[in-house]
Amino acid sequence: MQQTTRVDDYISLEDREHLLSELHRFLVWVGEKIPEEVEVSGETIKLNELIWRCIHNEEFSDQEKKRFMELVNILEAKEKYNEEMLLKSHLTREEAKQLYHESAALIRTILDLRECEAGKVKLKQSDSEVRQKIDDAKRWLGFLKNIGKKS
Numbered sequence: 001m002q003q004t005t006r007v008d009d010y011i012s013l014e015d016r017e018h019l020l021s022e023l024h025r026f027l028v029w030v031g032e033k034i035p036e037e038v039e040v041s042g043e044t045i046k047l048n049e050l051i052w053r054c055i056h057n058e059e060f061s062d063q064e065k066k067r068f069m070e071l072v073n074i075l076e077a078k079e080k081y082n083e084e085m086l087l088k089s090h091l092t093r094e095e096a097k098q099l100y101h102e103s104a105a106l107i108r109t110i111l112d113l114r115e116c117e118a119g120k121v122k123l124k125q126s127d128s129e130v131r132q133k134i135d136d137a138k139r140w141l142g143f144l145k146n147i148g149k150k151s
Helices: 013-023 047-056 062-088 093-118 127-150
Strands: 037-040 043-046
Touching (some): 013 062, 013 093, 037 047, 047 093, 062 093
Antiparallel strands (some): 037 043
16 A cells, blocks of 8 residues: 655645754764765765774875875865755655755764874773873872762
8 A cells, every 4th residue: 555645744844944954063963873874976885984094004005095085175176966855855753854854974984084084083091091091080089078078
């Protein structure tokens, strides 16, 4: 049995504007998953693997950094296309929601790739840095306990 789409199932102009303004909020990408892969010029790029590699590598060659930025440009164009679709296409609420989340995930990926290119992404901290943070936390807890006793 084929399900028919009712007029009420399509997004309104207000819904469109709301989704688009939400996409331009500062932390729209928080909680969104990086897409598994993206198709670029007939080539499948596994984004999750690429970001993982980025996090675990110390340095990248100039060629790799250039490729990151090329991919960023491609993903930005795809995200802008999605925004255009949200703005102009006749979409159901479900289609609009899917496009919104896809765009937010692309924004997250773009930010991560830019940080890779800039060399800012680091997952692992040295053992001494971790120990220092633990010691700092213990000192703070001791300080707070002492203040609590004096009150």
